[in-house]
Amino acid sequence: MGTPTNNQLCDIGFIGLGVMGKNLALNLADNGYKIACFDLDKDKVADAIAQDKAENPDGEPRLMACSSYTELLNMLTKPHLIMLSVPAGEPVDHVCHRLIDAGIRPDDIVIDTGNSLWTDSVEREAQYKGKFIFFSTAVSGGEQGARFGPSLMPSGDPYAWTRIEPVFEAIAAKVDPQTGRPIEDYAPGKPVKEGEPCATYIGSVGAGHYVKMVHNGIEYADMQLICEAYQILREGLGLQPKEIAAIFREWNEGCLNSYLIGISAEVLEEDDQETGKPLVDVIMDRAGQKGTGLWTAVSALQVGSPATTITQAVFSRALSSFKQERVDASKVLTKPEPATFSNSDHKQVIEALRDALYCSKICAYAQGFQLMDIASKEHGWSLDFAGIAKIWRAGCIIRAVFLQSIANAYENNDGLKNLLLDPFFVEQIGKFQHNWRRTVADAIMMGIPCSAMASALNYYDSYRCETLPANLLQGQRDFFGAHTFSRIDQPVAKKYHVEWSKPGRPQYQIKC
Numbered sequence: 167m168g169t170p171t172n173n174q175l176c177d178i179g180f181i182g183l184g185v186m187g188k189n190l191a192l193n194l195a196d197n198g199y200k201i202a203c204f205d206l207d208k209d210k211v212a213d214a215i216a217q218d219k220a221e222n223p224d225g226e227p228r229l230m231a232c233s234s235y236t237e238l239l240n241m242l243t244k245p246h247l248i249m250l251s252v253p254a255g256e257p258v259d260h261v262c263h264r265l266i267d268a269g270i271r272p273d274d275i276v277i278d279t280g281n282s283l284w285t286d287s288v289e290r291e292a293q294y295k296g297k298f299i300f301f302s303t304a305v306s307g308g309e310q311g312a313r314f315g316p317s318l319m320p321s322g323d324p325y326a327w328t329r330i331e332p333v334f335e336a337i338a339a340k341v342d343p344q345t346g347r348p349i350e351d352y353a354p355g356k357p358v359k360e361g362e363p364c365a366t367y368i369g370s371v372g373a374g375h376y377v378k379m380v381h382n383g384i385e386y387a388d389m390q391l392i393c394e395a396y397q398i399l400r401e402g403l404g405l406q407p408k409e410i411a412a413i414f415r416e417w418n419e420g421c422l423n424s425y426l427i428g429i430s431a432e433v434l435e436e437d438d439q440e441t442g443k444p445l446v447d448v449i450m451d452r453a454g455q456k457g458t459g460l461w462t463a464v465s466a467l468q469v470g471s472p473a474t475t476i477t478q479a480v481f482s483r484a485l486s487s488f489k490q491e492r493v494d495a496s497k498v499l500t501k502p503e504p505a506t507f508s509n510s511d512h513k514q515v516i517e518a519l520r521d522a523l524y525c526s527k528i529c530a531y532a533q534g535f536q537l538m539d540i541a542s543k544e545h546g547w548s549l550d551f552a553g554i555a556k557i558w559r560a561g562c563i564i565r566a567v568f569l570q571s572i573a574n575a576y577e578n579n580d581g582l583k584n585l586l587l588d589p590f591f592v593e594q595i596g597k598f599q600h601n602w603r604r605t606v607a608d609a610i611m612m613g614i615p616c617s618a619m620a621s622a623l624n625y626y627d628s629y630r631c632e633t634l635p636a637n638l639l640q641g642q643r644d645f646f647g648a649h650t651f652s653r654i655d656q657p658v659a660k661k662y663h664v665e666w667s668k669p670g671r672p673q674y675q676i677k678c
């Protein structure tokens with residue numbers, strides 16, 4: 167292909183035309199940008215071009231195929247704006263190196279939109295400094311979000327952001343400012359123009375991917391909680407999938423309204439085409455995971471943030487993967503005598519379960535925001551939690567009506583230590599906690615696993631406990647390891663030790 171003239175040049179280069187990449191490219195095209203596309207797999211580029219043609223039969227082509235990195239750079243206006251949608255890890259560096267070989271310049275911007283580990287983004291910005299500007303943007307929303315409006319978590323060079331901002335505001339999901347709910351009135355070629363865009367600058371490079379990582383940790387917890395509610399309804403009340411779907415649909419009208427509840431109902435309504443059984447009954451009960459939930463749990467452990475429900479959700483996926491062992495164990499390990507709910511009124515049980523799910527969900531989100539707060543302080547990000555809650559109201563997988571309540575909580579008090587302390591959530595948990603406790607207790611007595619729900623309740627009970635048995639624990643540590651302890655009636659920094667093994671020991675020795 168010859169050198170394109172100015173009016174043939176493309177606005178944005180797109181590398182990686184898998185499902186997410188193709189849909190993001192088409193979303194950009196719907197918003198008036200001309201896109202130069204490259205993928206090592208030529209078929210993927212051809213597929214994206216064909217879809218553009220099918221969706222836009224009478225117009226000028228909006229997606230242009232490139233067969234090399236050099237051709238991609240030559241087809242772009244300067245300075246170049248390039249988006250990557252390639253698998254996280256080594257493929258991102260591979261593409262960055264090929265772009266350097268192809269002659270990318272210091273003022274060109276490369277935006278990584280994959281599910282990258284946030285520390286990799288930090289390293290990449292430093293590694294590619296002087297060659298091009300590496301900018302990280304986490305994207306949530308799956309295929310549909312990418313196509314019609316994802317939630318975007320951009321982070322990196324503030325100069326680069328001034329260039330990227332209008333593009334991202336155009337392609338992001340939009341929220342109705344009156345209702346706080348997603349505007350979902352879109353179609354190919356008809357992007358939503360009005361409303362508040364779900365894209366806000368998160369902070370220096372890596373911050374966006376950190377926030378997305380926590381989003382995914384919350385996503386794991388939210389999904390696990392819904393699955394536990396399903397199992398309680400299925401095994402505890404003996405309901406059929408379609409009956410449970412109807413309950414979820416009803417819950418979706420109230421405070422539990424969320425994308426995840428909606429799609430859970432859809433999955434439960436589906437029959438298997440081959441056997442005619444409910445599809446959920448033929449899906450193997452082994453959960454997969456790509457790693458972002460694990461990263462969140464690891465980060466929580468590293469910074470000492472008690473994200474117990476999030477971490478439990480990762481463990482629950484791990485436990486599910488021991489399918490054959492569970493099958494074998496089910497034949498050996500005993501369970502409680504068949505029991506029913508202590509309350510035999512189904513309506514009340516379902517209502518209590520809804521409340522348990524809601525309270526557990528509040529705790530999972532409280533843990534996610536607590537983790538981000540600790541990380542923000544540790545890395546000097548000054549994260550804006552109201553802003554983060556707002557961009558999660560639409561487009562992303564955890565979009566839910568109650569994210570507006572979270573945004574309100576941080577707008578009312580930007581120094582809020584924990585979501586649980588916000589007056590609205592204090593009132594909500596106060597109102598529903600009896601049902602939460604009842605549900606968890608019943609599930610435990612019936613032998614139905616509810617580890618995420620129980621962990622959320624334990625998080626709540628531990629967080630509100632003035633005195634925890636960590637005093638005894640400190641005594642144990644001092645006993646066997648001379649690890650010292652602080653006294654409640656002295657400054658915390660003053661450390662005490664007991665000479666436990668000395669007969670007739672003086673009670674305390676001050677260590678430091």
Ligand code: 6PG
Pocket residue numbers: 281305306307308382385454455456457458459562563
């Ligand atoms: C999103 C999702 C998405 C998720 C993948 C894999 O926000 O769009 O969180 O990014 O990472 O769907 O998730 P698993 O770890 O469950 O495989």
